[in-house]
Amino acid sequence: MNCLRAHNVNPIYEAKELNYQESLELFNFHAFKGNIRMDDFFDLLNGVIRYAKGIPLALEVLGSDLCSKNKDEWKDALEYYNKYPNQEIQQALKRSYDALEDRMKEVFLHIACFFKGFEQSYVINVLQSCDLNPMYGLKVLLEKALIKIEKDNIIWMHDLLEDMGKEIVRQESPDETGQRSRLWLYEDVREVLEEKTGTDRIKGIVVRDFHSQEICLNSGSFTNLKNLQIFIMHQIFSIDCGEGLDYLPNQLRVLDWWQCPLRSLPTNFNPRKLGTLHMGGPCTTPLVHERLKNLRYLKSIKLLWCVGLTRMPDLSGLTSLEYLELFSCKDLVEVHPSVGRLDKLVILTLDHCVKLQMFQKRINMKSLETLDLCWCPLEFFPEIEGDMKSLSRLDLSRNAAIKELPCSVGNLTGLKSLSLCGCGNLTNVPSSIFYGLQRLEELDLQYCSSLVTFPTKSESLPPPVFSTNLTRLQVHLRDCRRLEEISEFPREIDSLDVSHCPSLESISKLSKILEGEDSKMFDQLDLTGCRRLCDNLARGVVSEVEVDRRLFHVPKKRKKMTSSPFAGTKELMGEAEKLTALLTLFFSCPKSEEFQVTFPARAPIPNWFTCRRLYRGLITKEHEFCIEIPQNSNWENKGLALCIQSCFYVVTHFVYINGIEFDKKIMWGDGVWVHYIPLLTVIRRFSECGMPPPDMFQVMFRFEDEMIFDTTTLVGSWGVHLIEDLEGEDR
Numbered sequence: 001m002n003c004l005r006a007h008n009v010n011p012i013y014e015a016k017e018l019n020y021q022e023s024l025e026l027f028n029f030h031a032f033k034g035n036i037r038m039d040d041f042f043d044l045l046n047g048v049i050r051y052a053k054g055i056p057l058a059l060e061v062l063g064s065d066l067c068s069k070n071k072d073e074w075k076d077a078l079e080y081y082n083k084y085p086n087q088e089i090q091q092a093l094k095r096s097y098d099a100l101e102d103r104m105k106e107v108f109l110h111i112a113c114f115f116k117g118f119e120q121s122y123v124i125n126v127l128q129s130c131d132l133n134p135m136y137g138l139k140v141l142l143e144k145a146l147i148k149i150e151k152d153n154i155i156w157m158h159d160l161l162e163d164m165g166k167e168i169v170r171q172e173s174p175d176e177t178g179q180r181s182r183l184w185l186y187e188d189v190r191e192v193l194e195e196k197t198g199t200d201r202i203k204g205i206v207v208r209d210f211h212s213q214e215i216c217l218n219s220g221s222f223t224n225l226k227n228l229q230i231f232i233m234h235q236i237f238s239i240d241c242g243e244g245l246d247y248l249p250n251q252l253r254v255l256d257w258w259q260c261p262l263r264s265l266p267t268n269f270n271p272r273k274l275g276t277l278h279m280g281g282p283c284t285t286p287l288v289h290e291r292l293k294n295l296r297y298l299k300s301i302k303l304l305w306c307v308g309l310t311r312m313p314d315l316s317g318l319t320s321l322e323y324l325e326l327f328s329c330k331d332l333v334e335v336h337p338s339v340g341r342l343d344k345l346v347i348l349t350l351d352h353c354v355k356l357q358m359f360q361k362r363i364n365m366k367s368l369e370t371l372d373l374c375w376c377p378l379e380f381f382p383e384i385e386g387d388m389k390s391l392s393r394l395d396l397s398r399n400a401a402i403k404e405l406p407c408s409v410g411n412l413t414g415l416k417s418l419s420l421c422g423c424g425n426l427t428n429v430p431s432s433i434f435y436g437l438q439r440l441e442e443l444d445l446q447y448c449s450s451l452v453t454f455p456t457k458s459e460s461l462p463p464p465v466f467s468t469n470l471t472r473l474q475v476h477l478r479d480c481r482r483l484e485e486i487s488e489f490p491r492e493i494d495s496l497d498v499s500h501c502p503s504l505e506s507i508s509k510l511s512k513i514l515e516g517e518d519s520k521m522f523d524q525l526d527l528t529g530c531r532r533l534c535d536n537l538a539r540g541v542v543s544e545v546e547v548d549r550r551l552f553h554v555p556k557k558r559k560k561m562t563s564s565p566f567a568g569t570k571e572l573m574g575e576a577e578k579l580t581a582l583l584t585l586f587f588s589c590p591k592s593e594e595f596q597v598t599f600p601a602r603a604p605i606p607n608w609f610t611c612r613r614l615y616r617g618l619i620t621k622e623h624e625f626c627i628e629i630p631q632n633s634n635w636e637n638k639g640l641a642l643c644i645q646s647c648f649y650v651v652t653h654f655v656y657i658n659g660i661e662f663d664k665k666i667m668w669g670d671g672v673w674v675h676y677i678p679l680l681t682v683i684r685r686f687s688e689c690g691m692p693p694p695d696m697f698q699v700m701f702r703f704e705d706e707m708i709f710d711t712t713t714l715v716g717s718w719g720v721h722l723i724e725d726l727e728g729e730d731r
Contacts, residue, residue, distance in 0.1 A: 017054025030063025112165025
């Protein structure tokens, strides 16, 4: 295997499980000897298939075991298998387990009994706390196909392997639950803690089930559990601690107890090797407990709803701490300055700590990657000192006290996400800070109701930076009701959302496109509800831009561009003119790049479009257009503009080109959505799907209106326009 790795060959082949039909055929061959008589056993048969989960060995063994048995015997056997796994299957699967080293067996049993479905980083932290070398252990289990890592880094294993691991633990003591190394069933845990039948053989207790009955703890519930290392209660049931606990095991490495009813931790609790402390409930002592202040192995603290915790104490003794997360600790007023000096801290979260006003005057945390101060009414944001290149996410949303950002935020050169969403008193976002934020990918300023100009202009600034090496930037300014102007930004913005900004009058980049000083359109632009801005842009097009009729490829005998079947009033004619003017503006950019734009409009798609179709109610729910492409066409200078105009309601539209879904767009109220796609991009998408360049584009629009009860007033239009970049042809 090492030889294969040395030559960059992946030695692991993941055998695929049999599908339903294949499983059915294999099982039928062994259970019925190939005779088709499955109808009488259909429901039970499906139970067997679900149990085997596509493993051929299991299907063969179960088929042979159930052969010649009647339905009642089948039913009884299935109930037995679910409680006590079939030994022949278990022994076959157990060969891989038996070949493991002892410590690797411990890792496997922890995952089988506790951590199937957990996120990988959490499991690694737990196993590290238990001195089990998880990086090596997980690698070994992956190579032996005993586990796999699913998407989102979730650890997974086959149900039969999980059953095998749990059966190994059950066989440690079939009749006495308290003599087993691991407990995961609610009933077993309840018995051990209430009846005090636990022993020092129990290493871990993990419960994630829902139960209506509560567990009643008493002062001695944990007295006999001297070697308990893992205690995780992600329960959806109540636990009554009576007057509290006299004892918690000092061997604990992981204490993860949501809805913990304890008011305080036992005074003699001294878990020197504790690595994870996660608690939710009224307990205030986790951070003020004297013996928890110098735990050098503690990596993660998460506290939720800790009532009465007013001040975070000195944490300088927690030299290994990487995660400090407090949620809804509503009495917290102050954070100790030592927090700002925790060099290994990666995530610092103080979310919904609604009385927190004193955080840090200055911070210099070299390892910090996430700082979340959401819903904290801080009087000021700390000054950034030194190099904090690791910080990639800063969340200051819903902070009513912040009026401006300090310029030192510009020193966060590694920042990718900055959120000030809902900061109602924010008035100043200086453009100067963005010169240092070259890696910023997302800037969220939604619902900043006091923001009038963005960004706030700074004096003596260098020219804007428009390097092609910069990351793509999304800016969200939705519902900034007083926002009037978006001035020149130091970075190229790829996606801009200014929907429902009724006071907005100008966007510097659009003005430059209008005046011919800029040619690149936003990749994504949402102007929904920005009628004042769109009126200004339309007037600018009419007064300053001569509409190039060649651009629209309109025949000489075409109708007026403002005509429509809905025309008839001065107001509607004006809406049609505005729509044509805005389309002229957006189509005037060079056609080498794809873009989407949404803006308010009450007129249907104009009749100078290459193809268009009006729809009304249920009469027309889909329509297909066909656009022929002349042979030997120059693909580089052409593109398709897909257009949807919608009135009222919330409607979901789908757009397909030659059978491939290109768009799914939800339209709200009166508006027009345009998606321009260069033909080269369309051809590339076809190629990715194994399709050659076509000689005809078949564009189909379809909408869904499940939420609309009265469709008689549902009107709108679809259109496709073939655009030729004539200037590009001349170059």
